[in-house]
Amino acid sequence: MTLTDTRRGERSSATPDGRPPRVLSFSQRLSRWDLKISPYLYISPFFIMFAVVGLFPIAYTAVISFMDWDLVRNSGEFIGFDQYVWILTQPHFWTALRNTFSIFLLSSIPQLILAIFIAAVLDRNIRAKTFWRMSVLIPFVVAPVAVGLIFNAMFADQSGLINSWLSVVGLGPVPWHVEPFWSHVAIATMVNYRWMGYNALILLAAMQAVNRDFYEAATVDGAGPIRQFFSITLPSLKPTLIFVIITSTIGGLQIFDEPRMFDQFGRGGAGQQWLTITLYLYDIGWGQWNFGRAAAMAWILFIIILGIGLINLLITRNLVRDEGLRSETSKQQRREQAKAAKKNVKEAGR
Amino acid sequence: MSIGTPTPLAVVQESIPNADKRRRGAKAIRIRGARPGFWAYATLAVVFISAVFPLYWSFVIGSGDATTLRQPFAWIPGGNFLDNASSVVGNPAVNFWPALWNSIYSSFLIAASVVITSTLAGWAFAKLKFLGGPALLVFVVATMAVPQQLGVVPLYILFSELGWTGQIGAIIIPALTSAFGVFWMTQYLRQSVPDELIEAARVDGASMIRTFWTVGVTAARPAAAMLFLFTFVGSWNNFFWPFIVLDRQNPTLPVALSLLQSNYFVDYSIVLAGVVLATIPLLLLFIFAGKQLVSGIMQGAVKG
Numbered sequence: 001m002t003l004t005d006t007r008r009g010e011r012s013s014a015t016p017d018g019r020p021p022r023v024l025s026f027s028q029r030l031s032r033w034d035l036k037i038s039p040y041l042y043i044s045p046f047f048i049m050f051a052v053v054g055l056f057p058i059a060y061t062a063v064i065s066f067m068d069w070d071l072v073r074n075s076g077e078f079i080g081f082d083q084y085v086w087i088l089t090q091p092h093f094w095t096a097l098r099n100t101f102s103i104f105l106l107s108s109i110p111q112l113i114l115a116i117f118i119a120a121v122l123d124r125n126i127r128a129k130t131f132w133r134m135s136v137l138i139p140f141v142v143a144p145v146a147v148g149l150i151f152n153a154m155f156a157d158q159s160g161l162i163n164s165w166l167s168v169v170g171l172g173p174v175p176w177h178v179e180p181f182w183s184h185v186a187i188a189t190m191v192n193y194r195w196m197g198y199n200a201l202i203l204l205a206a207m208q209a210v211n212r213d214f215y216e217a218a219t220v221d222g223a224g225p226i227r228q229f230f231s232i233t234l235p236s237l238k239p240t241l242i243f244v245i246i247t248s249t250i251g252g253l254q255i256f257d258e259p260r261m262f263d264q265f266g267r268g269g270a271g272q273q274w275l276t277i278t279l280y281l282y283d284i285g286w287g288q289w290n291f292g293r294a295a296a297m298a299w300i301l302f303i304i305i306l307g308i309g310l311i312n313l314l315i316t317r318n319l320v321r322d323e324g325l326r327s328e329t330s331k332q333q334r335r336e337q338a339k340a341a342k343k344n345v346k347e348a349g350r
Numbered sequence: 351m352s353i354g355t356p357t358p359l360a361v362v363q364e365s366i367p368n369a370d371k372r373r374r375g376a377k378a379i380r381i382r383g384a385r386p387g388f389w390a391y392a393t394l395a396v397v398f399i400s401a402v403f404p405l406y407w408s409f410v411i412g413s414g415d416a417t418t419l420r421q422p423f424a425w426i427p428g429g430n431f432l433d434n435a436s437s438v439v440g441n442p443a444v445n446f447w448p449a450l451w452n453s454i455y456s457s458f459l460i461a462a463s464v465v466i467t468s469t470l471a472g473w474a475f476a477k478l479k480f481l482g483g484p485a486l487l488v489f490v491v492a493t494m495a496v497p498q499q500l501g502v503v504p505l506y507i508l509f510s511e512l513g514w515t516g517q518i519g520a521i522i523i524p525a526l527t528s529a530f531g532v533f534w535m536t537q538y539l540r541q542s543v544p545d546e547l548i549e550a551a552r553v554d555g556a557s558m559i560r561t562f563w564t565v566g567v568t569a570a571r572p573a574a575a576m577l578f579l580f581t582f583v584g585s586w587n588n589f590f591w592p593f594i595v596l597d598r599q600n601p602t603l604p605v606a607l608s609l610l611q612s613n614y615f616v617d618y619s620i621v622l623a624g625v626v627l628a629t630i631p632l633l634l635l636f637i638f639a640g641k642q643l644v645s646g647i648m649q650g651a652v653k654g
Binding site for chain 1: 386390391393394397398400401402404405407408411419420421422466467468470471473474475478479480483486490493495496497498499500501502503504505506507508510511523524526527529532557558559562583586587589590593594603604607608610611612618621622625628629632633635636640641643644647648649
């Protein structure tokens, strides 16, 4: 109370021309504080939660990764980079790295090509649009664990549906659970099944944003549908394609559910045929109960993801710059020139 | 020409040489305008069948007996689905009903919380000016690239210190907010609410929270519905963290499902009956809300 009084007194004495000072009413002052503080209040739930369950664990993972963690005492002893060295000298780690990349490539490349193809079909003026779009998305709501169980039954080595069909066609049974390559194909199939429709819809959205005049102009220029697809549709999809590639890279390098469900033991196969990095992390952490090593493994995974992300970003930049310098403007100019020339010819012929 | 001047359509048409001819040009119609032919539908039918077939086939196997799997052309469902399903439901090792209930209420709580916190934060980032706002938004987006695995070891230690391992709270608490959600709502609100509307509300003397409530929440509704759906599906299907932190007595549905593939269940007809049973709830959700899910993906892609 007294504090407020003195302040008011000071202010009124400080006003040179004797006018009463501008005193904010209570509600005005409240409104001012409201304006200043509200934004921070609104974003605080996210940041508080992130600090507790995001930032703190990440930092703590770094600390633990330099320790020999004792589960009984639930504390650790500092040992430097030993855990990292241990992991990098494990042959299993390199197998897991190979498997992860192999599954990732086997899933993302065919998936992307097929998704673009499906999106291109959906982009045409089809009947029952909503029905087809929805049908493409059905696998997205099926849990990866359920997808794993279903496809595992289909890919069973002895009695599986796929091998039965192959034998009907006259091909020998494929050792889905024995050969690393075939196990990667089977797991990639599960990933493709679940994500293809989702990516097709994202690409479809980008396709629909392409200006239809381009196609009309191209048709006038005599470009066929295939030429139009490669010269107009695909270049316009670049930013979205890059988005899809980056998100599927981040997701693909963390793959766990599908390889976990690929046999009943969930340890990546007898010879680590389909052991992935996250599966290995789980095994170190909760199979061997070594948290120090699991934390180091998590950081290695993060660094790999970061590295791939940076490579993606560099490629992205080059592609975008490329588009800006060479194709986009000049192509548009060329198109306009072509239009103008045609107009001239037609007017001259009239 | 000023913006308001209406342009008679006829004039525009005449100003384009041979507009009618071009519109009727055979190629233009074949490529974009008219209905596509047989091959487009054939392709979509193949895609549709490959999307539905694994689910249908799992129902065929799940409704048969142990020998059905060995028949390469088992197409027609058998009559044993209820028997197989009840042996999944009745098995004490699976805890089906508790798992179903856990999945329902944890996914619901998570989705509701993500929608509320994301709408609040998205509103602040999109429409309120404050010191550090843009930088904080960049930070939020950057956190999306951090893999889940980077935090699981300390989180597990934290929850075991609290005595929460095995409790469903251990999967709800870390998921209550989402960076994607904040980003999604920010993008949506930035585009859908004109600044003048907020200024008008402020001039009328509305407090910040009242402005948020009347202008922000009203505008955010469609995006909030989609965010709810996505978060619900995502947390329903989440496996890695629940698998680590929950024990077998108190699982979520995917964790319970993963137990089907163990030495107890060598009979695939029972395993796949369980899969079908666990997939039905989300398929029902998809039938009711699939349209919104589709448009949500389409919309997110345009902006993202």
